Amino acid sequence: MNDVRVRFAPSPTGFFHIGSARTALFNWLYAKHRGGKFILRIEDTDDERDRKEFLDVLIHGLRWLGLDWDEGPDVGGEYGPYFQSQRSDVYQKYIEILKNKGFAYEKDGALYFKVSHRPQVIHDLIRGDVAREEEKDFVIVRTNGKPVFHLVNVVDDISMRITHIIRGEDHLSNTSKHIELFNAFGEKPPLFAHIPLILKSQGSGKMSKRDTGALIEDYEKNHFIAAAVRNYLCLLGWSPKEDREILPLDEIIRLFDIGDVNKNNARFDEKKMSFFNSEYLRSLPFDDFHSRALVVLKNSPIAVDKFDARYVRDVLAICQEKLRSFVELPNFIEYFFVEKITHDREALAKLQSKFDIQTRLREFKLAFESLDTVDETSVENLVHELATKHGVNTGEYIHSVRLAVSGRTVGPSLFGLLRVLGKEVVLERLNAFASQS
RNA sequence: GUCCCGUUCGUCUAGCGGUUAGGACUCAGGAUUUUCAUUCCUGCAACAGGGGUUCGAUUCCCCUACGGGACGCCA
Numbered sequence: 001m002n003d004v005r006v007r008f009a010p011s012p013t014g015f016f017h018i019g020s021a022r023t024a025l026f027n028w029l030y031a032k033h034r035g036g037k038f039i040l041r042i043e044d045t046d047d048e049r050d051r052k053e054f055l056d057v058l059i060h061g062l063r064w065l066g067l068d069w070d071e072g073p074d075v076g077g078e079y080g081p082y083f084q085s086q087r088s089d090v091y092q093k094y095i096e097i098l099k100n101k102g103f104a105y106e107k108d109g110a111l112y113f114k115v116s117h118r119p120q121v122i123h124d125l126i127r128g129d130v131a132r133e134e135e136k137d138f139v140i141v142r143t144n145g146k147p148v149f150h151l152v153n154v155v156d157d158i159s160m161r162i163t164h165i166i167r168g169e170d171h172l173s174n175t176s177k178h179i180e181l182f183n184a185f186g187e188k189p190p191l192f193a194h195i196p197l198i199l200k201s202q203g204s205g206k207m208s209k210r211d212t213g214a215l216i217e218d219y220e221k222n223h224f225i226a227a228a229v230r231n232y233l234c235l236l237g238w239s240p241k242e243d244r245e246i247l248p249l250d251e252i253i254r255l256f257d258i259g260d261v262n263k264n265n266a267r268f269d270e271k272k273m274s275f276f277n278s279e280y281l282r283s284l285p286f287d288d289f290h291s292r293a294l295v296v297l298k299n300s301p302i303a304v305d306k307f308d309a310r311y312v313r314d315v316l317a318i319c320q321e322k323l324r325s326f327v328e329l330p331n332f333i334e335y336f337f338v339e340k341i342t343h344d345r346e347a348l349a350k351l352q353s354k355f356d357i358q359t360r361l362r363e364f365k366l367a368f369e370s371l372d373t374v375d376e377t378s379v380e381n382l383v384h385e386l387a388t389k390h391g392v393n394t395g396e397y398i399h400s401v402r403l404a405v406s407g408r409t410v411g412p413s414l415f416g417l418l419r420v421l422g423k424e425v426v427l428e429r430l431n432a433f434a435s436q437s
Numbered sequence: 438g439u440c441c442c443g444u445u446c447g448u449c450u451a452g453c454g455g456u457u458a459g460g461a462c463u464c465a466g467g468a469u470u471u472u473c474a475u476u477c478c479u480g481c482a483a484c485a486g487g488g489g490u491u492c493g494a495u496u497c498c499c500c501u502a503c504g505g506g507a508c509g510c511c512a
Contacts (some may be wrong), residue, residue, distance in 0.1 A: 009466055011512045110510055132441060142510040149512045172442055173507035195504070196443080208506075214472095232449095235461090239450055243460040264443050272449065273464040279451060282475080320476050347472095383471080398471040410473040410498085 004036025005163045008062075009153065011043045012054035015209055016061035016216040018268070019168060019198045022233045026195055027166045028067045029234070029256040039160060040072030044085045045152055064226050066249070067193065076372075080162040084152050091147045094185065095140070095157045103184040111141035113151075113181065120176040120183075125164075125193040125259045141359075150174065155191060156182040166193040166258060169265075170206075193258045195266045196237050206265075213270050223296050223326030228280035232273050247280055255435040263275040278324040289320050293329060301331035302337050311336075311420070318416035326423040332411070336421065339435075341429065343409040351399050351409070355392070359436070360400040363390060365430050374423045376415040383415075404433040 006025040012133025031038035040062070042055065059073065081087055095111065096106040103114050119133040140151040147155075157165060172194045182189040197206045207214050219229050227249070235245060239262075240255045284292070293316050297304045304312050315336045323332060335341045351357055367382050368374075387394040402414050405426055411417060418426050 009512090013512085045512080102466070108510090130441070135440085139510045144510080146510085148510065151512085169442065170506055176441090176510095194442085199505075201448080204504080217494090235449065237449090242452065245449090245461055262443095265451070266450090267448060269448050269462065275462055278474095301466055323475075351472095380471090391472090402472065408473090412474095414471060431494095 002053070003163060004031060004034040004159075005039060005161050006031050006036065006166055007039040007041050007157070007160065009041040009156070010065075010241070011045075011057055012051070012058055012240075014054040014057060014378050016057050017209055018214050019043070019207060021061065021065060021216045021394060022198065022236060023166065023168055023195060024067055025065065025230065025233055026193075026238070026256075026258065026261065028069075029253055030164065030166060030258045031070075032253040033256050036163070037070040038067070039077070039079075039162070040069040040075060040082060041156060041160065042083045042085075043149065044083055045146060045149065057217055061220075064220050065230050066226060075154065079417065084156065087156070088147075090159055091152055091155055094158075094214070095147065097152070097266075098184060099125045101184065105256045105431050109143040110139045113140045113177075113184070114179075115180055116183075119398070120179040122172070122175050122192055123189075125191055126261050127172075127191055127194060127263060130172065130175075134180055136174045138177060139431050150177050150181065154178050154185070156186060158182070158187050162190050162287040164191050164193060164258070166195065169194045169197050170391050174434065193261065195261055196263060198236055199265050199267045199269055203270045207268055211268075212270055213273060223292070223329075225280040225284070225326075229278040230382060231271070231280070234278045236268070237262045238419070244278065262265060281323060281325065282321060286317060286318070286320065290316050292326065296326045296329050302330050302334060307337060313421045318420060321411050322410075330342075335406045337410075341405075343403065343407040343433070344409065348403060351403060354398045355400075357400045357403070360392070360396050361404055361430060361434060362401070364397050365427070365434075368423075368430075369427065371423070374426070375419050376413075379415045401430075405429040 004029045008027050009019075010024075028038050030036070033210070044055075055073070063067070069075060069281055070077060072082045076082075095104065098113065104111050105114060115134045115137050117133065117135070121133040122130045122132065138150065139148055141147050154184055156162075175192060175194070176406075179189050198204065200211045201213070202206045209215060213219075216229075221225070230249070231246060231252070233425060234252055234256070238256065239251065240247060281289070290313060294304065294312075297312075315333055319329075319333055323329060350355075362385075367386055368379075371378055371382065382388055383394050383397045386397055398414050399409065402417070403409060403410065405421060406417065421429075
């Protein structure tokens with residue numbers, strides 16, 4: 001029998017915080033690992049703040065990360081509705097129960113919950129048993145008649161048959177309130193798992209929406225690979241052991257268990273996140289890389305539409321292994337798509353100080369002109385022959401030619417670069433460079 | 438201030454009484470390659486401190502320090 005039911009219960013605020021995303025991820029992973037259900041419930045009780053359009057950011061971000069839900073907005077489910085704003089009748093029913101049992105009383109126009117003044121023990125899968133005593137009665141229905149978070153959260157977890165509550169550690173001190181409520185309703189509280197927080201990379205405190213890397217929507221905007229972000233997030237507070245870090249999702253699902261999550265907070269590391277992204281980028285199947293790249297380029301100054309699709313494809317094919325992120329792509333391949341290129345003066349001066357660029361280029365051009373077909377091997381052979389003939393390193397030709405035809409010293413393999421650029425353009429650029437200097 | 442939670446290289450982590458304390462990112466060298474990158478090798482770098490328990494503590498207990506969180510008619 002398998003009846004694991006977990007939920008992610010965000011409040012739509014207009015952005016999707018990385019900490020929330022990881023909470024969602026851990027819930028999702030646990031559901032998948034146990035073959036249970038992952039439920040998305042929208043906690044939109046604070047109508048001062050919640051707006052419809054805010055919801056889209058959340059839904060979109062979850063989908064982008066590949067975290068699909070079994071019940072919730074768009075997909076429905078037998079325990080709906082999944083918006084708290086649409087569940088007032090449910091709350092009303094439960095409020096009556098509390099009143100009838102003598103757990104609730106009115107004061108100053110609000111409804112308060114009578115606290116037991118006994119330590120509540122939280123059975124936490126990550127932290128073990130944690131005892132905490134609630135000292136003051138607290139509001140469960142506001143003066144304006146709207147029920148507050150603590151009440152609706154517990155009522156929904158009961159009525160949606162939630163078995164495990166996986167949430168951020170910032171909720172740990174709320175949990176004693178919640179256990180009181182579960183007890184008052186005569187319900188056995190679910191199991192809890194309070195996961196550590198994500199701290200900002202610099203300075204003190206948890207990550208806030210203003211810190212770089214804090215918002216999931218920004219990763220998409222910057223063309224990060226969702227699988228890389230997801231993989232990195234898994235490793236913030238959890239480890240697959242075995243000295244492995246980059247691993248496919250199905251393997252993570254297999255290995256993940258909520259009880260193995262760390263107790264201590266983790267600091268976000270932008271560099272490591274980027275490292276994951278480049279690893280994923282490099283190992284993308286080319287067709288996948290190609291179609292993603294086209295999307296990136298469509299939103300860039302480079303008018304790829306004006307070029308032959310096969311040419312664009314060729315350019316991308318020789319660049320994938322050298323590229324570190326999609327944001328760098330337009331700049332990285334720019335010289336393939338412009339008439340006149342600009343040369344990196346600094347790099348030029350540096351090369352000039354080491355050897356005679358002009359001579360090497362003259363020698364290269366002479367040999368290159370007589371080449372029938374420009375492909376990787378013929379150019380490579382040509383360069384090697386020249387180097388032997390003139391008694392210099394092949395690097396002298398390679399560096400000089402790359403700088404002359406691309407304007408820079410960084411890029412894909414020179415031999416592929418020349419092939420893709422084509423004999424005509426290469427000669428043009430060699431001539432332009434020669435007359436210019 | 439009160440109450441909770443935590444503490445292994447700069448960062449993410451492995452370790453669950455006996456280890457040369459392992460890996461990853463970063464950084465610094467080196468090798469290969471045509472540059473950059475990749476790949477490979479090497480290096481720098483950690484058990485917060487003090488008491489116990491034990492033949493033996495990074496591992497168990499206590500205290501201190503430090504870090505984090507919560508103390509709303511926000512969620």
